[in-house]
Amino acid sequence: SMSASANIREKIFGLIARHPGGANVTSEVQLEYSALLSSFLSAGGDSSDIVVSIGAKLYGYVAPVSTTPSAPSSPKDPDVIIDFDYMRQFMKEVFIAYGCPEDRADISADVLIEADYRGIDSHGLGRLKPIYCDRIDNGILRATADIDVLAETDTTALVDGNLGMGLYVGPYCMQMAIDKAKKHGVGMVFSKNSTHYGIAGYYATMATEAGCVGMTGTNARPSIAPTYGVEPMLGTNPLTFGVPSSDPFPFVLDCATSVNQRGKIELYERMGKSTPKGCVIDQEGIERTDTVEILKDMVRGKCALTPMGGAGIELGGYKGYGWATVVELLCTAFQSGPFGEAICGMDRNTGKPIPMPLGHFFLAVDIAPLCPLETFKKNAGTLLQALRDSKKSPKGPGRIWTAGEPENDARTSRMAQNGMTVPASLQKNMILLREKFDVLQEKYPTFPFEK
Secondary structure, X not given: OHHHHHHHHHXXXXXXXXXXXXXXXXXXXXXXXXXXXXXXXXXXXXXXXXXXXXXXXXHXXXXXXXXXXXXXXXXXXXXXXXXXXXXXXXXXXXXXXXXXXXXXXXHHHHHHHHHHHOOOHHHOHHHHHHHHHHHHHOOOOOOOOOOEEEEEOOOEEEEEOOOOOHHHHHHXXXXXXXXXXXXHOEEEEEEEEEOOOOOOHHHHHXXXXXXXXXXXXXXXXOOEOOOOOOOOOEOOOOEEEXXXXXXXXXXXXXXXXXXXOHHHHHHHHHHXXXXXOOOEEEOOOOEOOOXXXXXXXXXXXXXXXXXXXXXXXXXXXXXXXXXXXXXXXXXXXXXXXXXXXXXXXXXXXXXXXXXXXXXXXXXXXXXXXXXXXXXXHHHHHHHHHHHHHOOOXXXXXXXXXXXXXXXXXXXXXXXXXXXXXXXXXXXXXXXXXXXXXXXXXXXOOOOHHHO
């Protein structure tokens, strides 16, 4: 179960903090680490998790010590590893069952499976049912909607997604930006009336694979309060960049403009931890740390997340607030799009789900007309390698990463284990989706975890 593995993960971080490696590591510490690690993995922890790579670096990869589980694990619900191609095909079949044309279902499944490859488990298979299928069921996302191009120039366009699949609107728009860049050097496309478009990094990587610099952003339901404010106004609005490099992977910066997302606070709750001061602010202007109460108040709209840099200006919170606002402006101003409470997804009077028309933007700059692509990549790779080779903190994990590298590490280790870990909760979601459609029952009479 997630909470058990999250709990153990926290203990491993505690151990690393107390024994940061080097000469003072005793065999007792190594044993404690390996015991914690094996219980982390058997509780469904991810073998590509950063605690595994840090521990391996600091303590050597010790063979896991067998630990007696404190509670008998239920044998019928273990996490299973399922082949990526199988899971991608399953997600595609689900979208087709919901009425998506095959080419769109295929692209949508590709965006989701890419999150699972990169170790961004919050945005892959885990989102299939709650964020896409359930919203189609609730009538707030239209599986069959077409895209309209509302206005266009040689280098720019404005597109209407008609509340269709953001997982298809996103790739359509970035491809359009890339095509314009290949003809005219640069392309920028804005979309309106879209829906959740998956990991922003997917679109930045589409650009790098086409020999372009890429940028994208999207707004989202309101959760960030402005600096000196207490009301959730802005989404966790990622501002995402992709830059090709001579490394085996591109530089891709894909992160929210808030300190935390709600998922992180839910994780603190499962670990029984306080929320660090400065991540969340309430209506009284108090920086809250009481995790359980925070979650209750967030549902009621009585708490807000703080922008990168935290509440106030001491640690530069106005910078995160500014970046989040840039994204919100580019997602609403061209589009005449809604923001804030208008995209919270719920009718506050009735509690009924209502559509969340989101805006996105996509930029591609073709590199070759200005600089040979290989030269550009070599220049980028030289800088990124210099960052990784720079002097390490004696208190840190002994390694410096550049953006896109942790995701590449995850991909490498998941390819090595021949698939993705599917926990019991997501196995249940797969069964529920199969039960809805005869066509899925015919194609998937037994899932790999049911054999």
